[in-house]
Amino acid sequence: MKNAGISELRRTFRVRKLKLGGVLLSLLLMISAVTIPRALGQQYKFQRLNPPGATFSSAAGLNNTGMVVGFFELAGGALQGFAYDGTGYRTISFPESTYTLATGVNDSGTVVGLFEGDDGFTHGYLLEGQQFTQYDVNNGVVSTFIYGINNAGNLVGFVGNDGANQGFVNIGGTLTQFTVNGNSTSAFGINSANEIVGEFVLPPPLITTHGFYRNASGKITLIDYPGAVGTACLGINDSSEITGYYVDTNNVPHGFLMKNGRFHASSLLPDLGQSNTEGSFVGYYFGKNVQSYGFLATPVSRTR
DSSP states (O other): OOOOOHHHHHHHTTOSOOEETTEEOOOOOOOSSEEEEEETTEEEEEEEEOOTTEEEEEEEEEOTTOOEEEEEEETTSOEEEEEEOSSOEEEEOOTTOSEEEEEEEOTTOOEEEEEEOTTSOEEEEEEETTEEEEEOSGGGTSOEEEEEEOTTOOEEEEEOSTTOOEEEEEETTEEEEEOBTTBEEEEEEEOTTOOEEEEEEOOTTTOOEEEEEEOTTOOEEEEOOTTOSEEEEEEEOTTOOEEEEEEOTTSOEEEEEEETTEEEEOSSOSOOOOBOTTSOEEEEEEOTTSOEEEEEEEESSOOO
């Protein structure tokens, strides 16, 4: 089965314009290397990540050296990946692809992501230096989405389309596909202990999203933010801190950090992507023009 297209990818990443009571919700954050108070219980310095000329951007992956990867779109153009090293942007575009997204990076600088080929399927890739390597589960007969990579080079993601996904993990070349109780499952993050996080979706008529944590032996624990109508886990760092978002009863998303079973939520940010062991994290927000921007948040002091 071929792809559902760009709109489905944006839905997957939760980069969309949200409506609340018929009024367009815009998070009025003027973020550009400034400090805002006590997000997630402490102060952070926020840096907007938006490659020059981009009309849309989102940050997805972060390693322990501070390198960020994500994706962006130029006016009238296709989605492209980017890497940001603190000094400048590098564009990532798989050769002859319709679009390319960068979704994860490890401490060696190996970038992973996905692209659409001329066959209409999504394929995973690894980028080491300037060298791309295509990665497909099931010989490419269904689409493959890679979202995370750890320092050992182990991978997570999912295969399939149209709500029938199976999560996968590749550890040392051994591939395992899995679901949570037979439901459509997507794996988004993996740390150096091979702990995995992601989401699964219950079938109609419920169609609710729930987060999960999978330990190195394969045991799965469900994660739901208290009182939320939906929860997704997007990243887990080497300190086993989990990041993601939940949706409240007004259909408004909020980013969260979970540490030692305790949630820290943000009323300002709709999404927290990957975090690192220094306490920094990435994601996206909506500016007052309702444009999506990626960001890097760095703690002023490590207090939690």
